[in-house]
Amino acid sequence: MVDIQFIGLLNATLQAATLLFIAALGELITEKSGILNLGVEGMISIGAVSGFIAAINTGSLFFAIIIGVLSASVFASIHAFVTVVLKQDQTVSGLILTILGLSLSSLIGKKYVGKKLDVKLESIVNIAEPDSILDIFLSQNIIFYLGILLMVATAYVLKRTMFGRRLEAIGEDLKSSDSMGLKIAKTQFIATCVGGAFAGLSGVYLTLSYVPYWTDGMTAGRGWIALALVIFGGWKPYRTAFGALLFGFLEALGPRLQTYGFEMSPYIVKITPYIITILVLILLTIFKNGDTGAPRNIGIPFFRENR
């Protein structure tokens, strides 16, 4: 028997962590290839709204997940096209992707604000009253397990497969990769779209399970926290997952502080995740003395000089 409040806290932690982690993992893959995509917030939003609309109109959750993931991935391909094919500034393109994603999803989702879902992502194992830590882990929905699977798969692909090694090589050294004959543009394009797909999955989790409804600006800066998480995790999947759990815990803890005897304005509680993210980022950078383990070629467009 475990304390009921603790059960609630743990459950909320896992859910908040899942949302942040999947988006962060996608960005990690993109950044490993040397492409910085600051559009995570916009991509999550696109995935969230399109998944929600698909769920309302078709009633099929499976279909909703597919639509959310695909549309965010297609949306990310704008960034891939502008930065990989046209070699334009990655910071500018990513920022605009966020702005465009937020306004586009507000436009598409306008008719769906306030609508209720008939279906919701249910936990795979149905446990009426979870009262142990194991029960909490078992009572998550499919995207949670998918997140774990993606974590293991990403770590494996990056470290143990040719594709992953090539991806990492491109992110570290463009010129050498080029002379080795690696297909830089193709790899970076794929990595960016995969990053978008992951962000889309995180968005679907937001509207089909975490909240679950659609309203403007509901991503609430989570895309940016995901970006900070990649830095926190030192571009390593498992460490990023640990970071996501930590941030998820802090996000879950905020609204519960009162039950533990802390009096705090709810408005202040709302901004604590952002303050903590900044503090963690500062401490981390000081601790690592500026060398965060970022891919060396991040943000630099590849251009083969005339020969």
Added chain:
Amino acid sequence: MNNYILSKKLFRNELSTFYSFLIGFIIALFVGSLILLIQDKNPIDVFSLMLKLSVGSINSLSNSLNKAIPLILAGLGISIINSVRLWNIGAEGQIFMGALALNFFYINTSIQNSALYIFLLLTASFIGGSICILIPALTKVLFGVNEIITTLLTNYIVFGLTIYLINGVWKDPASLNFPAAAYVSELVYLPIIVGKLSSGFLICIIFTLLAFYIKDKSVFGYEMRIAGGSELTAIYAGISAKQKAFLAMLIGGGFAGLAGGIELLSQTHRVSTGISQGFGYTAIIVAAITGMRPLGIFLVGCLFGALTIGGSVIQTIGVSSYIAEIIQATTLFGALVAQFFFSYEIKKKVENG
């Protein structure tokens, strides 16, 4: 495909940024039309209505220019910070912080009916913007903490702080459903020039020239460019890159803070969540699309101000105001595509021999 190679043009057309913007804008109007067509609206009707209601009369034109003020000031701030190759994504928060600082100064001093007092109030808003970027600036120059993420996250913090204040200590009991601070006295309103045009627009013109001078004509601007360009060159030239970066960030944050101060004294007349409606984010587009040039920011700021007004008035005929935002963002994407063709050329491969 392999018969063609990409080559960087040695010289770029001096007006390439301007042409790219025009091409981008046309592409964006095209995309906007498509979205309107999908929604069964006639694009020509919608756009001509937007045009009429944003620049068609003195009043609507002055509304548009009033909207341009925060876009231009925040955009200028972003461009100054970009001189040292840093990004300020926190203009939205700085705008709010400017208004908060102004209100703080206002309620803690005795109101005077003088231009000097208004000047002091606006100075407070400038300082507020600088304070808002202080932590990102300090941690950037001292430890190298990524300023993009820290400035962005401060937006959420300052917005939360605003909501906290207008629901708490600053709450005006008269504002029931829409929490806000008390109105400021009419004595400190910025005077109207003509129609509805606020004299904040004059301040905006002065600061555009000031930013142009700082960036392109002053020694400080030259040093900023060197500091942002290469660390080694900066060391050879005896320039402290960190000091320049720090100053640039404080000044740039101050510009956005001033925008919030002007918005309070000329539009909302009180602290509320309506101080900024995403101006800080639109300002990023404005700054980036002009290649960070102050005079360009002024012109594009005016255009985007009109677009924003046009976007808000077409809601009356059932068209979403997000159309304006989408057009603004797509303009930049279109401009980036055009920029490619100004910077690179695709040549047929010449066989050796």
